[in-house]
Structure formats: structure tokens, C-alpha cells
Amino acid sequence: MTRPINPFPLPGWERTPMRPLRPWERTAHRDYYVDVDGAEAAFQQFQQELGDLAGVLEDGRLVLITGESGCGKTALLNRCADWTTVALARRGLKGVVVDLTGCLPEDEELSIQQRLEQVCDQLFDRLVDARALRPEEVEATRGDRDNPQRVFPRLAHLLRDDVVLLILLPSPNELLDEVVRYAKQLSSPRVLFFAESAFFRADDIAELVRRTEAWVPPVTLLVGKLETGDQHRFAKDRLLRHTDVGTYPQLSDQAVELLGKICQSVAMLQRILHGTYERKLTSGLSYTDTDLVTVDDIRAYLNGLGMQP
Known part of the structure; x- marks a missing residue:
């Protein structure tokens, strides 16, 4: 017998409905991407630029994803990382994803150098835990664990022969200067770095390419705002997924129209849909x-949050 459910949480994250898709960790998420806000075109651009991954294996690469807050940058980043691990596996290589996005303190002002040092220090522990380093290099490198000038250029030498490293970096703080440092200093064969920022603009990206022209240029991907019809496409996708495991109402045409007017980002759309269905489900109202x-x-739902649609 089916039971009433909220159709909007992601598999495995029912208690944390606002977390972004993370398919490299939860393979069930691979099928949950919807072609909204230009993310599909950005993903295809990533696939084309990396091609057969020969460039990553020879020189490494930095991928920078830009777009406004809530537009799906992290979900796209995770999708790109997952696709890369699958492509590497086809070549007999092991893609090790190291998520350092939350490794820096939020309440402390750090210089670019201090941020790089903390990233490097945290990375060492994660690589040891993942058994990604050559055994003989673990102790030999421990004394330099917080020295990015020593560690990052040697990462390919430190890694096991079958390992390719995918590092998810914290969002850049000083933006252009920090990303340039990433592009120049963190470059190493068999290492793919990802970073995202809500503050980069077209002029910044052009300047980034100019300042790194002596190195392999970063892959820059842009995710935009929701476009007309995206809200309906996203909601329809989610509402068609769970009819075999539970019961829930559909959206009225007027509700879909309202979502199209008030939701500018996929994060806002997910929040409103999940919250509205959860409120209706738990309030004892008709929910079939x-x-x-x-x-x-x-x-x-919005009034309960103190928001006016």
C-alpha cells in the first residue's frame, strides 16, 4: 500500500532537502539532473573541453564554474566530477574526489597564501585516508603538508600510478587573484581542480584567461537564471518520479504560473516546492x-516564512 510522500527531497537526503545533487557520492542522483538555467549546455561544454581526458592526465586542469547564488553551480560541479570519475574508470584509472569546499573557517580573515596553506594541509589528510598516495611518499611529504609550493607541483609524483585526483576547492575569496594563483601554482598532471564563484563576470573571466595564458587555460562554465518554462520542467520531472512509491497531489496550472513569476533560481524553486508540499502533507489537509x-x-508556505509572493 502506498503512503503520502513529499516528492521533492533527493534520494538519501530526505532530511536535508536543500543539499545539491552529489552523484559522485550518491549514484542515484545521476538521473536527477533537469535541463534548466543553461546547466545542460555548460555540462556539454565541460565534456567537449576535457575530451578524452588526455590533457588532464598530461597537464592537469582548473575548472571554474560561475553564476549567481542558488543557480546550481555546486550541482553542476558535482556532475562534472562524477562524469570524470566514470570516464577515468573506462581507462582503468581511479578518480579520487576530495571535497575541500568547507575546509576553511568562515569567521576568520585569511590571506590567499594562508588559504592555500590550509587547503594543502587538509588535502594531505584526505589523500592519506583515501590511500591515494604512494606508501613511501606519505611520511616523506608529511613535513611539507601545509606548503602548497612544495606539494601541489609534485602531486602527480606523490599519487599512486592509477589515481587521478579531483579536488573541489573552497569558493575563492579574493576572486581573480586567488583563481590565478590556483591556475598557476596548483597545476599538476593527473590533477583536476574545481572551483565555483557567484561573483565572476565576463570581464573577470577574460582577465583570468589573459593572466594565465602561459599555462593551460581554465575551463570556465557559466550557469544562468531560470528561463521561461524551466520552473514547469523541473516540477514536472520531480512529480513524475515517485508515483510507484507514494501518493501526492499535482500542481495546479495557476501554481505553476506563480512559480514561473517568483522563482529566479533553482535553489529557490526547490525550497518553495519542498516546503509547500511538506506543509500540506503535515497539516492534515487533503493530500492524495x-x-x-x-x-x-x-x-x-511563503507567509509562514514571512515572504510575500
Whole structure:
């Protein structure tokens, strides 16, 4: 017998509905990407630029994903990392993903050099835990664990022969200067670095390419705002997924229209849809596959947050 469910949380993250897709860790997420806000075109650009991964294996690469807050940068970054691990596996190589996005203190001002040192220090422990380093290099490198000038250029030498490293960097703090440092100093064969920022603009990217022209240029991917029809496409995708495991109402046409007007980012859309369905589910209101989620339901949820649609 099916039970009433909220169709909007991601598999395995029912209690944390706002976490982005992370397919390299949860393979069930691979099928949850929807072609909204230009993310599909950006993903295809990434695939084309990396090609057969020969460039990554020979020189390494930096991937920078830009776009406004909530537009799906992290989900795209994770998708690119997952695709790379799968492509590497086809070549008999092991892609090791090291997520350092939350490794820096939020309440402390650090210089670029201090940030790089902390990233390097944290990276060493993660590589040891993942058994990605040559055994003889673990102790030999321990004394330099917080020295990016020593560690990053030698990463390919430190790694096991079958390992390719994918490092998810913290969001750049001083933007252009920090990313240039990443592009110049962190470059190493068999190492792919990812970073994201909500503050880069076209002029910044052009300047970044100019200042790194002596090195392999970064792959720069742009994710935009939701476009007309994206809200409906996203909601329809999610509402079609779980009909075999539970029951839930559909969205009224007027509710879809309202979402198109008020949701500018995929994060906002996910939050409103999940919250509206959760409120209706737990409030004791009608919640069957013959009911509808209406404009009034969305407004009631937003009013509870102190927001006006």
C-alpha cells in the first residue's frame, strides 16, 4: 500500500532537502539532473573541453564554474566530477574526489597564501585516508603538508600510478587573484581542480584567461537564471518520479504560473516546492493523487516564512 510522500527531497537526503545533487557520492542522483538555467549546455561544454581526458592526465586542469547564488553551480560541479570519475574508470584509472569546499573557517580573515596553506594541509589528510598516495611518499611529504609550493607541483609524483585526483576547492575569496594563483601554482598532471564563484563576470573571466595564458587555460562554465518554462520542467520531472512509491497531489496550472513569476533560481524553486508540499502533507489537509497544490498553498508556505509572493 502506498503512503503520502513529499516528492521533492533527493534520494538519501530526505532530511536535508536543500543539499545539491552529489552523484559522485550518491549514484542515484545521476538521473536527477533537469535541463534548466543553461546547466545542460555548460555540462556539454565541460565534456567537449576535457575530451578524452588526455590533457588532464598530461597537464592537469582548473575548472571554474560561475553564476549567481542558488543557480546550481555546486550541482553542476558535482556532475562534472562524477562524469570524470566514470570516464577515468573506462581507462582503468581511479578518480579520487576530495571535497575541500568547507575546509576553511568562515569567521576568520585569511590571506590567499594562508588559504592555500590550509587547503594543502587538509588535502594531505584526505589523500592519506583515501590511500591515494604512494606508501613511501606519505611520511616523506608529511613535513611539507601545509606548503602548497612544495606539494601541489609534485602531486602527480606523490599519487599512486592509477589515481587521478579531483579536488573541489573552497569558493575563492579574493576572486581573480586567488583563481590565478590556483591556475598557476596548483597545476599538476593527473590533477583536476574545481572551483565555483557567484561573483565572476565576463570581464573577470577574460582577465583570468589573459593572466594565465602561459599555462593551460581554465575551463570556465557559466550557469544562468531560470528561463521561461524551466520552473514547469523541473516540477514536472520531480512529480513524475515517485508515483510507484507514494501518493501526492499535482500542481495546479495557476501554481505553476506563480512559480514561473517568483522563482529566479533553482535553489529557490526547490525550497518553495519542498516546503509547500511538506506543509500540506503535515497539516492534515487533503493530500492524495486526486488533489491539487494551489496558489493558496504556495502563499501559505511563503507567509509562514514571512515572504510575500
